[in-house]
Structures are given as structure tokens and as C-alpha cells.
Amino acid sequence: MVMRTHVLEIWKALRTSAVVVMLPLSTWAQGGGAVWEYGPVMNQTRIYAYTAALDDGRQIVFGGRESGFISCSYADVFNYESNSFTAFEMNYPRDAAAVVKMNDGRFFLAGGGYDYGIAPGYQDAEVFDPADNTFSYVGELFIPRMQCAGAQLADGRVLIAGGWYNPDGAAVAELFTPSMSLFSMTGSMNTPRAAPVVLPCNDGGALVFGGWPTYGGDLYTSVEYYDAVNNTFSEFSSELIPEDPGWLVHSSTESRPIQEKVMFDGRYLFKAYRNTPVFEWALIAFDPDTKTFERISLDAGLTDGPPEGFYDLVLDAGGHMAYLLGYTYETTPYPVCLVSVDLHTGHVYMPETSFTLGAGEWIMGTMSWNRVTEKILFTGISWSGADYFNGSNLTYIIEPDYRYTVDMETIAEWNLSVYPNPAHDQVQIELPPEGNWMLLVTDMFGNRVWQQSGNGKEILVMPTGLWPAGMYLLTAEHNGRLQTMKIQVVH
Structure with missing residues (x-):
């Protein structure tokens, strides 16, 4: 249940800036x-x-x-x-x-x-x-x-x-x-x-x-x-x-x-x-x-x-x-x-x-x-x-x-960096050196592909070599603040 609890915590925080909009x-x-x-x-x-x-x-x-x-x-x-x-x-x-x-x-x-x-x-x-x-x-x-x-x-x-x-x-x-x-x-x-x-x-x-x-x-x-x-x-x-x-x-x-x-x-x-x-x-x-x-x-x-x-x-x-x-x-x-x-x-x-x-x-x-x-x-x-x-x-x-929809402008930004992107075998994720963080990767259907959490690590290597080629969504949480980024995997 740990993984699902983390997912719920992310979306609970994200919910403060997420709205359902009526389209014209x-x-x-x-x-x-x-x-x-x-x-x-x-x-x-x-x-x-x-x-x-x-x-x-x-x-x-x-x-x-x-x-x-x-x-x-x-x-x-x-x-x-x-x-x-x-x-x-x-x-x-x-x-x-x-x-x-x-x-x-x-x-x-x-x-x-x-x-x-x-x-x-x-x-x-x-x-x-x-x-x-x-x-x-x-x-x-x-x-x-x-x-x-x-x-x-x-x-x-x-x-x-x-x-x-x-x-x-x-x-x-x-x-x-x-x-x-x-x-x-x-x-x-x-x-x-x-x-x-x-x-x-x-x-x-x-x-x-x-x-x-x-x-x-x-x-x-x-x-x-x-x-x-x-x-x-x-x-x-x-x-x-x-x-x-x-x-x-x-x-x-x-x-x-x-x-x-x-x-x-x-x-x-x-x-x-x-x-x-x-x-x-x-x-x-x-x-x-x-x-x-x-x-x-x-x-x-x-x-x-x-x-x-x-x-x-x-x-x-x-x-x-x-x-x-x-x-x-x-x-x-x-x-x-x-x-x-x-x-x-x-x-x-x-x-x-x-x-x-x-x-x-x-x-x-x-x-x-x-x-x-x-x-x-x-x-x-x-x-x-x-x-x-x-x-x-x-x-x-x-x-x-x-x-x-999510109004990302209301979410405080922090220095998340991912490279290379598009990725082949792996990507490196640059994180803040201090504080608790959690990373969640889902495919474009919302299925969980990868997840990791930790504290104070500046560079994290995420393996992608076994992932099917396509687009993925990275959601990162650090000290209660969120950022999302799309990652493309090519082989």
C-alpha cells in the first residue's frame, strides 16, 4: 500500500491547483x-x-x-x-x-x-x-x-x-x-x-x-x-x-x-x-x-x-x-x-x-x-x-x-532538470540537495511505470532501457511542491 499512498499524497497536493473546467x-x-x-x-x-x-x-x-x-x-x-x-x-x-x-x-x-x-x-x-x-x-x-x-x-x-x-x-x-x-x-x-x-x-x-x-x-x-x-x-x-x-x-x-x-x-x-x-x-x-x-x-x-x-x-x-x-x-x-x-x-x-x-x-x-x-x-x-x-x-x-485540468502557474516551481530527453537507456534527474522528494512516472494512460523517493540526493539515474518507446509523465514532489515533465523514450 505504500506506493498507492504516495500517489494519493501527490494528487492531494496537486488538487489544490486542479480544477474541472467547462468548455465553451x-x-x-x-x-x-x-x-x-x-x-x-x-x-x-x-x-x-x-x-x-x-x-x-x-x-x-x-x-x-x-x-x-x-x-x-x-x-x-x-x-x-x-x-x-x-x-x-x-x-x-x-x-x-x-x-x-x-x-x-x-x-x-x-x-x-x-x-x-x-x-x-x-x-x-x-x-x-x-x-x-x-x-x-x-x-x-x-x-x-x-x-x-x-x-x-x-x-x-x-x-x-x-x-x-x-x-x-x-x-x-x-x-x-x-x-x-x-x-x-x-x-x-x-x-x-x-x-x-x-x-x-x-x-x-x-x-x-x-x-x-x-x-x-x-x-x-x-x-x-x-x-x-x-x-x-x-x-x-x-x-x-x-x-x-x-x-x-x-x-x-x-x-x-x-x-x-x-x-x-x-x-x-x-x-x-x-x-x-x-x-x-x-x-x-x-x-x-x-x-x-x-x-x-x-x-x-x-x-x-x-x-x-x-x-x-x-x-x-x-x-x-x-x-x-x-x-x-x-x-x-x-x-x-x-x-x-x-x-x-x-x-x-x-x-x-x-x-x-x-x-x-x-x-x-x-x-x-x-x-x-x-x-x-x-x-x-x-x-x-x-x-x-x-x-x-x-x-x-x-x-x-x-x-x-491543472493550473501549473499556481504551483511553485523548483529546479527540476531531466536529461537527456528524449532518452534511450537512462535519464539523469537533477534534484534539490536537501529535503524529502518523491518521483512518480506514469505512461500516458496513467499506469505507474516507476517510482522512487529519498532525501537530499542531487543526481538520480533512472533506467529506461526496458520501457516501451513512447511518452511518459514524470511527477516530482519536494517539500510539498510539485512539478511535472514529459519524458520521451526512444529505442
């Missing part, structure tokens, strides 16, 4: 908590795709269901500079597949359903490398799977769990070792599941929760733990929050990398709902240190306004703001809105009005935050709310009314 509305503004406009069309029609932000600022949409309920075998990459999509063919269709962003920036993809959602699905796996936009075949799972999910563990292996209409896939998980392209089996899961959520823990294991029975049924409230040392599963708890029971996380709308769910303090954020004693929505955070879930305290109810429910949740690049895509039940044309939540204070920015989608449009997709434009890409518009056969290639670009 453009001529596109039509209410609903954001500026809504059509984005460029994708090359493929699709709904229920998996969307991810790439480290270079692009965004990628993997697979999904094409019009006609055909499993999509293409990825569409969005380039914000050209405002266009480029299609890349995958080795296999990926509908309801496991997609995992690995620590080196590549993506592991496995399984996925056949056309029309027919199970048990594909058995093949591949890796996407954003550096050259290539998909490379890496072998077969032991068990064909769809409605599966995964996460990379601390030792580098990828854990894959879940199976739809497939008792074997639902009951047993698998491991993929990227360095050897090797697959292996785990012990039996405590509860067979389709469509689970898999979360890595800081002790090297993982929690698996949510999902439903392999042949369908109610969402599970139970949580189980995967022990990476003994390769076994065990029951962890019967509820996400045992002292506040009933909360459910619907994994079908969790179609983005877990790295994009990380809050400013290192916890993972989810939207959850429960039916009793009354129907309500909440934000729930998972702490990978303590392996506990906690309800985020908010100053207003999430449905104290236009939305009756929420379809999706996305965080900004630093994990400071949460944006929930709200909707109104059984109403056409379809009204939606964007509810903004300041995760530092719990303040809810509730829009007074809704935005009405185009005639015949329904949402069946995922939001993705662009860290460069600070706008949201939404993909997955269907021409029908009743089936999976009418996906479109439409997209929306959503600019929130509220964004988190």
Missing part, C-alpha cells in the same frame, strides 16, 4: 453534457466491437459483429490527424473474443464466436503489433472459446477465462506465455463462467468475477482468486462488496483494455448496478493491492437527471474524470447524455438535457478516450434495438462539457 460549446453543441458530432465512417459495419487506445494516439476497433450478424475479421484504426479509419485484416474473426493489451504495447487476441454468435467459437490466437500494424498467428487455445476475457499477470503470462455454450471452456482457464508462444491449462475454476471480468492483482495473481452460466442466466455476484504460483482457483468472496451486497458488473460493455480503467490512484473503476432494495447505479473501484472493491462516494445520484441507465463508462487519460454514457429506456428517437464525474471529489456533473441520436440509431458499442484530442470516439451504432443483424459503420466524436 461549439455550434455542434446539442446538450446532453457534451458536444456530439458524427465522426468518419469505419470501413466495416460493426457492433459490440473491442476498442482500444494505442500508445501513439491512434485508436483501434477490433472485430465485432458486422451487419447480418457476421463475425468481423477486420480491425479499423482511427487516425485523429487525418480524421479517417484504415482497415487491417486479422487472421480470424473476433466477435466476443478475449483481447488483452500487453505491457509491451502489443495486443493478444484469442477465441471469438462464429457467424450468428454460434458457439463454442474459434480456438486460434494472434498478436497485433501497432508498430507495423501486423497480426501474427501465435497458436491455438486448448479449448475453443467465445465470451471470454483475459489479463496479463505480473509474471508476463496472460490468463484467459470464460466460455459460452461450452462447459469445458467455462470451467477451466488457460495461460499464454508471450515469450514462447506457449499455452497451458490452469486448475478448475471455482464457478464456471461465460463473459467474466479478469483483473490482475499486485501480488501476481488475479481476480475473476461477474459473468453468467455457460448456457445463460443471471449475473454472478461471486468473486474468485487465481493463484499464479499454485495454478489454482479458490473462492474469494460471495459479493463484490460483502458489507454492501447485490452489486453487479455487466461485462458485455467492458470492451476495452483494463489499462484504460485505471484511476489516478491506481485503482480500477467500474460502473455497477443492483436491483434491491431499489434499482440504482454506482461507481465501484477495485484496489489491486488489497484485492477489495469499494463504492465511490458521490455527491449526487447517477440517475438524478435525464438518464435512467448507463451503457458505457470511459476515463480520461489520467484517470481523473469518469464519463458515463446514459440513456432513456424504450424511447425513440433515442435520447442519450454524458454524465461527468470528478473522481477526486466525487462531484457529479449532471446534464439538464439529452442529446437525440439520429433517426433509427441505437447504441451497441464502446467509448474510447483519445488522449491527444481529449475527445471520445464512440463506435457501434445499430439500426435496430431488437437484434444483432443491423450494425452500421457510423461513429460519433463526443467532446465532454467538463474536463480535468
Whole structure:
């Protein structure tokens, strides 16, 4: 818990000069908590795709269901500079597949359903490398799977769990070792599941929760733990929050990398709902240190306004703001809105009005935050709310009314110097010779990469040779004063 405490202390100090600002509305503004406009069309029609932000600022949409309920075998990459999509063919269709962003920036993809959602699905796996936009075949799972999910563990292996209409896939998980392209089996899961959520823990294991029975049924409230040392599963708890029971996380709308769910303090954020004693929505955070879930305290109810429910949740690049895509039940044309939540204070920015989608449009997709434009890409518009056969290639670009910003002029400067920058194998950080200091490096998604603290050291060497090339943010604290600096790593 020491690392997370330091992170919280930094942001507590930074909070004194951080504000949430309301952006001026453009001529596109039509209410609903954001500026809504059509984005460029994708090359493929699709709904229920998996969307991810790439480290270079692009965004990628993997697979999904094409019009006609055909499993999509293409990825569409969005380039914000050209405002266009480029299609890349995958080795296999990926509908309801496991997609995992690995620590080196590549993506592991496995399984996925056949056309029309027919199970048990594909058995093949591949890796996407954003550096050259290539998909490379890496072998077969032991068990064909769809409605599966995964996460990379601390030792580098990828854990894959879940199976739809497939008792074997639902009951047993698998491991993929990227360095050897090797697959292996785990012990039996405590509860067979389709469509689970898999979360890595800081002790090297993982929690698996949510999902439903392999042949369908109610969402599970139970949580189980995967022990990476003994390769076994065990029951962890019967509820996400045992002292506040009933909360459910619907994994079908969790179609983005877990790295994009990380809050400013290192916890993972989810939207959850429960039916009793009354129907309500909440934000729930998972702490990978303590392996506990906690309800985020908010100053207003999430449905104290236009939305009756929420379809999706996305965080900004630093994990400071949460944006929930709200909707109104059984109403056409379809009204939606964007509810903004300041995760530092719990303040809810509730829009007074809704935005009405185009005639015949329904949402069946995922939001993705662009860290460069600070706008949201939404993909997955269907021409029908009743089936999976009418996906479109439409997209929306959503600019929130509220964004988190820091007024650096109000933070007292001190003599922080970093060189060389850009860096290759290492950088030297020049610090004040006296007083306590702490350094924290995060990637552009807010993930902690490196941290160190000390007292009175003038020159500190920070190794960067094993870091993936890209941009990083250094936050330095000295005697209660803060400074931030971007560091570029090249190889």
C-alpha cells in the first residue's frame, strides 16, 4: 500500500491547483453534457466491437459483429490527424473474443464466436503489433472459446477465462506465455463462467468475477482468486462488496483494455448496478493491492437527471474524470447524455438535457478516450434495438462539457532538470540537495511505470532501457511542491 499512498499524497497536493473546467460549446453543441458530432465512417459495419487506445494516439476497433450478424475479421484504426479509419485484416474473426493489451504495447487476441454468435467459437490466437500494424498467428487455445476475457499477470503470462455454450471452456482457464508462444491449462475454476471480468492483482495473481452460466442466466455476484504460483482457483468472496451486497458488473460493455480503467490512484473503476432494495447505479473501484472493491462516494445520484441507465463508462487519460454514457429506456428517437464525474471529489456533473441520436440509431458499442484530442470516439451504432443483424459503420466524436485540468502557474516551481530527453537507456534527474522528494512516472494512460523517493540526493539515474518507446509523465514532489515533465523514450 505504500506506493498507492504516495500517489494519493501527490494528487492531494496537486488538487489544490486542479480544477474541472467547462468548455465553451461549439455550434455542434446539442446538450446532453457534451458536444456530439458524427465522426468518419469505419470501413466495416460493426457492433459490440473491442476498442482500444494505442500508445501513439491512434485508436483501434477490433472485430465485432458486422451487419447480418457476421463475425468481423477486420480491425479499423482511427487516425485523429487525418480524421479517417484504415482497415487491417486479422487472421480470424473476433466477435466476443478475449483481447488483452500487453505491457509491451502489443495486443493478444484469442477465441471469438462464429457467424450468428454460434458457439463454442474459434480456438486460434494472434498478436497485433501497432508498430507495423501486423497480426501474427501465435497458436491455438486448448479449448475453443467465445465470451471470454483475459489479463496479463505480473509474471508476463496472460490468463484467459470464460466460455459460452461450452462447459469445458467455462470451467477451466488457460495461460499464454508471450515469450514462447506457449499455452497451458490452469486448475478448475471455482464457478464456471461465460463473459467474466479478469483483473490482475499486485501480488501476481488475479481476480475473476461477474459473468453468467455457460448456457445463460443471471449475473454472478461471486468473486474468485487465481493463484499464479499454485495454478489454482479458490473462492474469494460471495459479493463484490460483502458489507454492501447485490452489486453487479455487466461485462458485455467492458470492451476495452483494463489499462484504460485505471484511476489516478491506481485503482480500477467500474460502473455497477443492483436491483434491491431499489434499482440504482454506482461507481465501484477495485484496489489491486488489497484485492477489495469499494463504492465511490458521490455527491449526487447517477440517475438524478435525464438518464435512467448507463451503457458505457470511459476515463480520461489520467484517470481523473469518469464519463458515463446514459440513456432513456424504450424511447425513440433515442435520447442519450454524458454524465461527468470528478473522481477526486466525487462531484457529479449532471446534464439538464439529452442529446437525440439520429433517426433509427441505437447504441451497441464502446467509448474510447483519445488522449491527444481529449475527445471520445464512440463506435457501434445499430439500426435496430431488437437484434444483432443491423450494425452500421457510423461513429460519433463526443467532446465532454467538463474536463480535468491543472493550473501549473499556481504551483511553485523548483529546479527540476531531466536529461537527456528524449532518452534511450537512462535519464539523469537533477534534484534539490536537501529535503524529502518523491518521483512518480506514469505512461500516458496513467499506469505507474516507476517510482522512487529519498532525501537530499542531487543526481538520480533512472533506467529506461526496458520501457516501451513512447511518452511518459514524470511527477516530482519536494517539500510539498510539485512539478511535472514529459519524458520521451526512444529505442
